[in-house]
Amino acid sequence: MTVSPVSAPYRGAPGTASALLLENIHPLAVDVLGRAGVSVQQRPGALSESELMEALPGVKLLGIRSTTHVTEKVLDAAPDLEAIGAFCIGTNQIDLEAAAARGVAVFNAPFSNTRSVVELVISEVIALTRQLTVFDSALHAGVWQKSAAGSHEVRGRTLGIIGYGNIGSQLSVVAEALGMRVVFYDTAEKLAMGNAVRLSSMEEVLTVADAVTLHVDGRAGNGGLFGAEQFAAMKPGAIFLNLSRGFVVDHGALRDHLVSGHLAGAAVDVFASEPRRNGDPFDSRLRGLPNTILTPHVGGSTEEAQEDIGRFVAGKLRDYAAHGSTSLAVNLPQVITDAGHGTRLGHLHQNVPGVLATVNSVLAQHGVNIVGQSLTTRGQLGYVVTDVASTLDSGVLDALAAMPETVRLRVLS
Ligand SMILES: NC(=O)c1ccc[n+]([C@@H]2O[C@H](COP(=O)([O-])OP(=O)(O)OC[C@H]3O[C@@H](n4cnc5c(N)ncnc54)[C@H](O)[C@@H]3O)[C@@H](O)[C@H]2O)c1
Numbered sequence: 542m543t544v545s546p547v548s549a550p551y552r553g554a555p556g557t558a559s560a561l562l563l564e565n566i567h568p569l570a571v572d573v574l575g576r577a578g579v580s581v582q583q584r585p586g587a588l589s590e591s592e593l594m595e596a597l598p599g600v601k602l603l604g605i606r607s608t609t610h611v612t613e614k615v616l617d618a619a620p621d622l623e624a625i626g627a628f629c630i631g632t633n634q635i636d637l638e639a640a641a642a643r644g645v646a647v648f649n650a651p652f653s654n655t656r657s658v659v660e661l662v663i664s665e666v667i668a669l670t671r672q673l674t675v676f677d678s679a680l681h682a683g684v685w686q687k688s689a690a691g692s693h694e695v696r697g698r699t700l701g702i703i704g705y706g707n708i709g710s711q712l713s714v715v716a717e718a719l720g721m722r723v724v725f726y727d728t729a730e731k732l733a734m735g736n737a738v739r740l741s742s743m744e745e746v747l748t749v750a751d752a753v754t755l756h757v758d759g760r761a762g763n764g765g766l767f768g769a770e771q772f773a774a775m776k777p778g779a780i781f782l783n784l785s786r787g788f789v790v791d792h793g794a795l796r797d798h799l800v801s802g803h804l805a806g807a808a809v810d811v812f813a814s815e816p817r818r819n820g821d822p823f824d825s826r827l828r829g830l831p832n833t834i835l836t837p838h839v840g841g842s843t844e845e846a847q848e849d850i851g852r853f854v855a856g857k858l859r860d861y862a863a864h865g866s867t868s869l870a871v872n873l874p875q876v877i878t879d880a881g882h883g884t885r886l887g888h889l890h891q892n893v894p895g896v897l898a899t900v901n902s903v904l905a906q907h908g909v910n911i912v913g914q915s916l917t918t919r920g921q922l923g924y925v926v927t928d929v930a931s932t933l934d935s936g937v938l939d940a941l942a943a944m945p946e947t948v949r950l951r952v953l954s
Contacts, residue, residue, distance in 0.1 A: 558623075558862045561596060562604035563587055566628045567851030570604060577859040586818040594618035602858045604628055605635075607838065608817055613639035623951070624861045626854040630654065630707075630841065631786065633759040637872040641922060644889045644949025647872045648857035652707055653849035654841030658756075658784055659712045661810070661840050663719070666752050668834065669780040669806035670695050675832050691778075691805065693751075696720035701750025703743055703767075704757035704785060705731040712756065713737045724749060747774040754782040755789060769794040772804065780806045784840040787812040796826045799833060806832035810840045865926050865953050867917075874919035876926050883912065885928050887951040888941060892923040896946045900925060903944075907937040922948065 558579045562570060564587050571581045579602065587608035588596060597603065597619035604626045605611065611625060613636050625635060627649040640647050668674065671692045679686040700716045702709045705727040713723045713734045723737035726746045733739050740746050747753060753775060757763050767783070768791035775781065781804055783790050790809070798804045809827055815838055816823050827833055841850075860866040860878075865887035868877040873889065890896045897916055904911060904927070913928040933952065942950050 558601040559599060560602035560604060560858065561600045562628075563609050564606040564628070566604050566606065567847040569848055569851035570626075570628065570855035573852060573855035574602070574859055577863055579859065579862065589817075590615055597622055602626065602862060604854065604858070607631055607634055608815065609634065611635040611640070616640055616643050616645060619645075623949075624648065624858050626858045628850050628854045631759045632871050633761075633786075641872040642948070646861050646867055646870045648854055648861070648870055650850040650853045651869070653853050654843070654846030655707045655711050657843040657846040658708050658840040659715055660843075661836075662708075662712055662754055662782060662784060662808075663715055665782055665808035665834055666700065666716075666721075666754070666780070667695055667719075669782075669808060669832060670698065670752070672806070672832055674806075674834055678831075695752075697722070698751040699724060699749055701725065701746035701753045702737075703727075703746060703753065703755045705733075705739075706756065706758065708784075709756040710734050712754070743771070744774055747771060748776065750779060751776065752780045752782065755785045757785050757789060759786040759788075764788050765791060767791065769797070772798040775804065777803055778805045780804065780808075782808045784808070784810040787815065792826045796830065799827075799830045806834075808834040808836070810836045811838055863953065865951060867924060874917035874922055874924040876915050876917050876924050878915065878926050881913075881928050881953065883928060883930060883954070884932055885926060885953040886933070886941070887949075887953060888925050888927070889948040889950075890923050890925070890944070891946040891948065892918045892921050893946055896923060896944070897925060899944060899946075900927065900941065903937060903940045904929065907934070907940070909933065909937060 560574050560579050560581045562581060562583045565585050574581050590612055593615045599621055601621055601623045603622060606629045616639050622645050624646040625640065627635060630649060630651055632647060632649050635647055637647055697720060699722045702713060702723065702725040705725045709725060713725065716723050717735045724740050724746055725737055726740050726743045755767060757766065766789045772794050795807060799807055812825060827835055857869060864878050864880050865885060866878045867873045867875050888900055910930040911927055912930050914925065916923060916925040941947065
């Protein structure tokens with residue numbers, strides 16, 4: 542990460558903050574921010590790079606979901622921006638390093654829709670294993686077609702989970718409750734839940750699983766993780782699910798294995814390129830295939846999850862705006878604070894020796910008494926929150942802003 546000093550003293554009270562929420566974020570987010578005195582504008586769809594650059598001047602808090610991309614160019618055009626709330630789990634639609642280097646905090650909702658994704662996966666594993674879409678389409682087409690051939694109970698079958706994080710591990714528990722055997726592979730060491738068995742490679746999972754489901758994160762290295770070779774390694778008659786990220790899977794290869802009959806079915810919720818707005822056209826090489834469930838990235842889209850995400854992420858934005866808390870920020874050092882008493886300074890700086898000493902010496906030189914202080918560092922950045930007994934004059938703020946290590950200085954009261 543390249544951290545360049547961007548001195549931007551902030552003297553406004555949280556009540557003067559303005560927020561822009563895109564992509565149909567739950568109304569609870571507006572309530573949470575509104576009750577904290579933040580003025581909120583909402584827009585239903587995502588914005589393109591140029592639309593975002595035009596909309597952001599004057600905006601301190603931005604709320605997006607997975608479709609809006611916040612690039613370095615967008616951040617350069619948003620000098621007032623202090624924090625971005627990703628009202629979803631993934632944050633790879635945001636240039637996190639560029640945001641950190643400009644002192645823009647990024648928050649997400651790592652757990653709010655975990656259960657919703659798990660329930661959709663379970664329903665799809667059962668639907669595909671019982672060929673429900675095939676029976677359903679036949680009857681809708683006016684054809685009575687009753688058969689037990691190729692339909693199975695899920696009890697006793699093996700679920701292979703690739704990526705055993707929040708979703709993968711919760712899925713493991715629910716699948717075992719249905720009587721499934723669970724095997725998994727994760728690049729990181731993970732505690733196996735219940736009777737689940739950790740295997741030493743993805744390939745090992747593919748050779749034993751009757752259903753393979755991907756729950757890896759969106760790191761760049763996962764691009765093309767699952768292609769012709771991996772589909773070929775799956776058991777004949779197995780089913781495949783991807784509710785993680787679209788770019789992880791080669792849909793051409795998946796199509797080939799569904800058309801040849803090697804795989805018995807698939808459920809896909811995420812696509813490498815997804816339409817931006819409801820009503821936009823959609824195309825995929827997977828359209829029209831039998832026993833293939835396609836859903837428009839709705840794994841985490843339940844009213845329960847959206848409400849929880851709305852409350853959770855808006856709370857993070859409010860707490861950062863109001864009292865500088867970076868609890869669960871994905872790109873800044875985490876300092877967990879409650880409401881302060883008196884005046885509070887949030888100083889984000891380059892993590893080099895002596896910065897804290899300089900901050901304290903500047904305050905001492907101006908006769909400012911420190912009543913509380915908390916510092917955390919992360920990589921190239923340090924963040925110190927300081928409560929002081931007196932109001933601060935422009936001399937002390939200018940001196941702190943002028944420090945060569947200062948990335949961003951915020952004054953909160
Ligand atoms: N479809 C939806 O609506 C929806 C909703 C929520 C989350 N998601 C996506 O689901 C995925 C999982 O979410 P989560 O909250 O469980 O994330 P998480 O970060 O808790 O877990 C991801 C796990 O994958 C592992 N992993 C990463 N790369 C791997 C690889 N190549 N092989 C094996 N393991 C690997 C990581 O070590 C981690 O344990 C994310 O991509 C997220 O964006 C989709």
